[in-house]
Amino acid sequence: MRAAARLAAKTFPHPSPLPEGEGTNRSILHDNMIDVLHVPAFHDNYIWLIRAGNRVAVVDPGDAEPVMQALQRHALQPAAVLCTHHHADHVGGAAALASRWGIPVYGPAQEPIPAVDRPVDEGDTVDLPELGLSFSVLFTPGHTRGHIAYYGHGLLFCGDTLFAAGCGRLFEGTAAQLHASLSRLAALPGDTRLYCGHEYTAANLRFAQTVEPDNPDVRARAEHVRQRRAQDLPSLPSTIALELRTNPFLRTASPTVQRAAETHAGTALASQTEIFTSLRRWKDGFQG
Numbered sequence: 001m002r003a004a005a006r007l008a009a010k011t012f013p014h015p016s017p018l019p020e021g022e023g024t025n026r027s028i029l030h031d032n033m034i035d036v037l038h039v040p041a042f043h044d045n046y047i048w049l050i051r052a053g054n055r056v057a058v059v060d061p062g063d064a065e066p067v068m069q070a071l072q073r074h075a076l077q078p079a080a081v082l083c084t085h086h087h088a089d090h091v092g093g094a095a096a097l098a099s100r101w102g103i104p105v106y107g108p109a110q111e112p113i114p115a116v117d118r119p120v121d122e123g124d125t126v127d128l129p130e131l132g133l134s135f136s137v138l139f140t141p142g143h144t145r146g147h148i149a150y151y152g153h154g155l156l157f158c159g160d161t162l163f164a165a166g167c168g169r170l171f172e173g174t175a176a177q178l179h180a181s182l183s184r185l186a187a188l189p190g191d192t193r194l195y196c197g198h199e200y201t202a203a204n205l206r207f208a209q210t211v212e213p214d215n216p217d218v219r220a221r222a223e224h225v226r227q228r229r230a231q232d233l234p235s236l237p238s239t240i241a242l243e244l245r246t247n248p249f250l251r252t253a254s255p256t257v258q259r260a261a262e263t264h265a266g267t268a269l270a271s272q273t274e275i276f277t278s279l280r281r282w283k284d285g286f287q288g
């Protein structure tokens with residue numbers, strides 16, 4: 001385990017993981033500066049702290065301990081916990097944080113999560129008055145049956161639905177559901193900054209390069225991510241615009257991606273959902 005990294009909640013993005021021109025580093029809302037800190041957990045999870053002033057919302061705390069340490073280290077006080085889905089690596093620390101701080105835990109209404117006392121669903125708004133922020137809830141099933149994402153202020157917290165250069169595995173939902181969820185996220189503004197649940201980007205890009213060996217954006221991103229990871233820096237956040245150029249799961253309309261999926265499947269694929277389904281299956285067995 002990277003003991004040192006577990007303690008380090010670094011402020012994003014200095015240096016910025018985004019290519020030049022991909023968006024600003026911070027959003028200014030009222031007089032508040034919002035920024036997002038990362039807390040590494042387990043092997044490759046990220047717990048996100050949405051910060052305004054000295055208050056934070058904690059996204060997907062699979063483990064309470066590294067969050068407590070980050071809060072103490074940066075003199076921050078949590079206002080709420082936001083969970084995207086029921087997997088233990090995303091909710092395991094929620095109950096401990098809630099009881100330690102007496103804060104609400106938001107989570108997907110359609111999944112049974114004992115720690116969640118504020119179930120939310122598509123169309124709901126999560127108001128965080130302590131931060132002066134509010135987030136819309138998007139229903140994004142596929143990885144799990146009731147998975148949700150939180151979107152607001154140009155930030156997207158999408159758990160294990162959309163990953164940088166990849167997407168979540170199908171544990172409970174169908175490929176068609178996950179494809180529809182990803183298509184929805186792909187339609188958000190291009191400069192939306194995307195914070196997902198895992199550091200899987202390098203492996204995802206090896207698959208992306210196999211699907212689209214001649215995509216120059218994929219190649220450039222792979223090199224950029226290699227440099228970031230060599231310094232033990234996160235590859236995140238990404239942006240929707242960058243995903244549209246480099247994530248094969250968002251590129252099912254590309255003739256190159258379609259051809260690659262058809263070649264791998266050994267059959268013609270009639271729809272984008274079929275192309276997506278074939279890519280997801282291909283990735284499941286991919287040894288990059």
Ligand code: ZN
Binds near residue numbers: 090143160
């Ligand atoms: Zn998960």
Ligand code: FE
Binds near residue numbers: 087089160197198
């Ligand atoms: Fe996960």
